[in-house]
Amino acid sequence: MIFMNMIFVDREKELQTLMQRLNSPTFELVIVYGRRRIGKTSLILRAISGRNDSVYYYATERNNLERFREVAQRKFPEVRYAREDWESLLHFLRDKVVIIDEFPYLIEEDKSILSTFQRIVDENRDSRTKLILLGSSISVMEDVLSYRSPLYGRRTASLKVGELKFRDLRHLGFSVEEAVKIYGFAGGVPMYLTRVTPPFLDWVNRELKRVDSFLRDEVDFLLRYEFREIGTYKEILRAISMGKNTLAEIRDYVKVGGEISSYIKKLERIELVTREVPVTESVRSKMGRYVIRDNFTNFWFRFVYPNLSLIEEGTYEITEGEYANYLGHVFERICREYVRDRYRVKKVGRQWWKDVEIDVMGLGNVKVAGECKWSEDVNPHSVLANLERKVERLGHTVDRYVVFARSFSTKEKMEKAELVDINDLNSWFMS
Incomplete structure (x- = not known):
């Protein structure tokens, strides 16, 4: 219950927008995206709560067409008469609410899926169908929205779900001092926030000793949502976490062949890194420097990544002084x-x-x-x-x-x- 309540803190506008689209008398194509653990799925499930005209499908790496049909058929048995292709299935689900979560998996499995969904959208413009596509890969979902995409110009709404503000942590009942410590670890990501039980340092040191802790490989999972090869990206993030904030400093640390600016631009695109300039300067200022904008990623590269061997041995602990300095x-x-x-x-x-x-x-x-x-x-x-x-x-x-x-x-x-x-x-x- 605490987790569900936390998900909906400061989400009233997003929820209201979704409800308006779901209740509209016309066709809707809604794109919802944001990083993993941010609460997209919980948001859409809250929006369709109590409806009997919806199909929710969570995509996987393979066999999505077959699995989608099975899910839809359990809710609407008449789907069994449809041919096993997306156009036929969505035709049988006309005037329904169809939600496909982790839509990037469909794109990875079938490169022509965007063209297929373009035809589906065009065929359903005169219907009351509501098609909602969710994704945790920011880069893929922004490509879906881009002018190069077959779906360009067809969406009726898009929602980018971001992190909560620091003050929103008060809804979890933390004292302000404890909230500062927890925010340094979790940022405004609801899934991480609700895992913590104060006092924070006691909790995190217990968590680091767990052999099944999500802390060990969570950033690897985050990066693999976006990139096939993650080694260079991890080294860039490690460099920035150590205070190497210019392109030259990062390049010298990473020692990668060729230019690294393309790697950094991709990290900026998925909002793990940002180029910070003095507040009085324009974004084009030559005084810019790179910082990790995501607190969890910063925490991971400061405390977890450089200490993986000690963590594996079960001997590593974060001290009060170390953490106070980080904060x-x-x-x-x-x-x-x-x-x-x-x-x-x-x-x-x-x-x-x-x-x-x-x-x-x-x-x-x-x-x-x-x-x-x-x-x-x-x-x-x-x-x-x-x-x-x-x-x-x-x-x-x-x-x-x-x-x-x-x-x-x-x-x-x-x-x-x-x-x-x-x-x-x-x-x-x-x-």
């Missing part, structure tokens, strides 16, 4: 979410130039600069003075400073700065 950048992401909510800025991110870096810079009607310390007993005056010097060196002016910390050595109201400790974060988190 520094995770905490910055949370602080940026806070600034976006609190100050209603239009744009928020990191700002840097040469050796000067500001953790949080918010741009809008109010310009905000912030520094983040995932530490106890932080001296706010020292941090604020340093932040002011950074802003001055970068040639900026700001309206408001914000200093974040787990706790401060002293805390008082400041005219030009807001001090945000774990208690203040908790108030925002729970609101």
Whole structure:
């Protein structure tokens, strides 16, 4: 029950869109996609809950036509009179709701399947059929939507299901401090979030000792959804997780023959990697650097991948100090979410130039600069003075400073700065 409730946190718009399409009086072709474990299947199953006019089919690597017929026939016995081809089966299911989950498996099994479904769509335009195609391979599903696809221009709606925000973790009943630790591991992916039982470090160290733990090969599964050969992609991700953020640094670490930019572009496309630029710069800025945008992937390459031998021996544990150090950048992401909510800025991110870096810079009607310390007993005056010097060196002016910390050595109201400790974060988190 907790997992199901978590799936539908902050999914009201997606669910409403699906319900509108399912209840429309016309034909619908809806494409739903997003990474594994994000809750696509649960979302569509919730949308069709209580309906008796639907067929849900989860595709596999082989024999999908035969298996789809068997599934459909159990719900609608008249399907047994149909010829065993997709056009005939969908003709017998006219005016029904037909859902095919992991549609990329159909494409892999039969390269002509998109042309087949183009004919099906064209033949059913005057019907009330609802055809919903789901997929976890972002690259394949975006190709399905592209102008080169036989289905281009035929979809009536598409939904890309993304991660939950940090504040959505409050619905699982975590304290804000525990939520920070869990978010550093799971990001906003519901399946990972609901596996954790606090305290987090106790849970994850027990999980690492399990011989059947999903932690050992989960990233391999993620990558194999997108790529046949994953070795180079894993090394690129490992390099970025170690702080090698430019193309030159990544290339030197990976030592792959030829150019690596094509590999990185594919990792960007499936949203494991992003090219980050200073918040005041355009996306074309030459100051860009690559970071892992997915917390689970970052966690895996920081703690699991380099320690697989020790994990296999059952001797590896993540210490409190190691994890607190890792959480520094995770905490910055949370602080940026806070600034976006609190100050209603239009744009928020990191700002840097040469050796000067500001953790949080918010741009809008109010310009905000912030520094983040995932530490106890932080001296706010020292941090604020340093932040002011950074802003001055970068040639900026700001309206408001914000200093974040787990706790401060002293805390008082400041005219030009807001001090945000774990208690203040908790108030925002729970609101």
